[in-house]
Amino acid sequence: MSSPDASQHSADPHTAEQILAMDAYLERTVVQPDEHFARIRQAADEADMPAIEVSSAQGKLLHLLARISGARRVLEVGTLAGFSTLWLARGVGEQGTVTTCEFEPRHAEVARRNLDAAGVGDRVEILLGPAEDSLTSLRQQQVEPFDLIFLDADKASMDRYLELSLELSRPGTVIVGDNVVRGGSVLTDQDDPDSAGIRRFLSALGEDPRTEATAIQTVGAKPWDGFSLAVVNQVPGR
Numbered sequence: 583m584s585s586p587d588a589s590q591h592s593a594d595p596h597t598a599e600q601i602l603a604m605d606a607y608l609e610r611t612v613v614q615p616d617e618h619f620a621r622i623r624q625a626a627d628e629a630d631m632p633a634i635e636v637s638s639a640q641g642k643l644l645h646l647l648a649r650i651s652g653a654r655r656v657l658e659v660g661t662l663a664g665f666s667t668l669w670l671a672r673g674v675g676e677q678g679t680v681t682t683c684e685f686e687p688r689h690a691e692v693a694r695r696n697l698d699a700a701g702v703g704d705r706v707e708i709l710l711g712p713a714e715d716s717l718t719s720l721r722q723q724q725v726e727p728f729d730l731i732f733l734d735a736d737k738a739s740m741d742r743y744l745e746l747s748l749e750l751s752r753p754g755t756v757i758v759g760d761n762v763v764r765g766g767s768v769l770t771d772q773d774d775p776d777s778a779g780i781r782r783f784l785s786a787l788g789e790d791p792r793t794e795a796t797a798i799q800t801v802g803a804k805p806w807d808g809f810s811l812a813v814v815n816q817v818p819g820r
């Protein structure tokens with residue numbers, strides 16, 4: 583699963599080993615995930631799910647962003663086994679909720695078990711099906727705006743998820759997008775639909791007057807990638 587693997591890194595093997603060792607060091611000194619996160623990884627592994635969840639350091643960043651922004655209502659697109667979901671559920675606290683969208687019924691089942699076992703099941707709702715449908719349905723139900731939104735599903739639809747997310751936001755909503763670098767292919771690969779989706783997403787983040795954004799490249803337990811961070815603006819006349 584996501585046992586860190588130096589061969590995934592594009593850095594030379596020696597540097598890759600050092601990067602992994604450094605992330606392991608940061609994980610045990612400052613991130614300090616409890617045993618529930620290791621259990622989720624193991625459950626995902628046993629269910630043969632792809633080992634593509636966020637690293638512990640990245641998950642803790644999501645948790646901190648939820649706390650710093652005082653988020654009570656979090657929306658996640660892409661549940662997988664519930665690893666980032668647990669970080670976010672811890673971040674919103676007992677009074678908060680996480681609504682998370684998952685396409686694969688089998689993944690949603692594993693996540694449900696994992697989140698219940700971690701003691702946050704009652705604050706997490708898993709919406710099964712294509713995220714575009716789930717987000718559209720939330721919009722039609724006129725749910726309260728979300729405080730923080732984490733986009734981490736299929737990359738080809740990232741721009742569409744952003745558009746729908748903005749309709750589920752208020753000024754001040756934090757929007758985080760995962761995998762905006764993809765080992766550099768976002769810049770170099772013109773044929774990959776996922777990279778094209780990320781380019782449309784980043785262009786929209788940069789151009790849309792409703793968002794103020796940055797994007798940060800990352801290396802660590804996961805290979806070279808990056809995330810975007812945006813806040814929703816108060817736009818006059820809206």
Ligand code: DHB
Pocket residue numbers: 634635636734735760761
């Ligand atoms: C992939 C997806 C992710 O969300 C991620 O963080 C890394 C890789 C992928 O689909 O390959």
Ligand code: MG
Pocket residue numbers: 634635636734760761
């Ligand atoms: Mg991701």
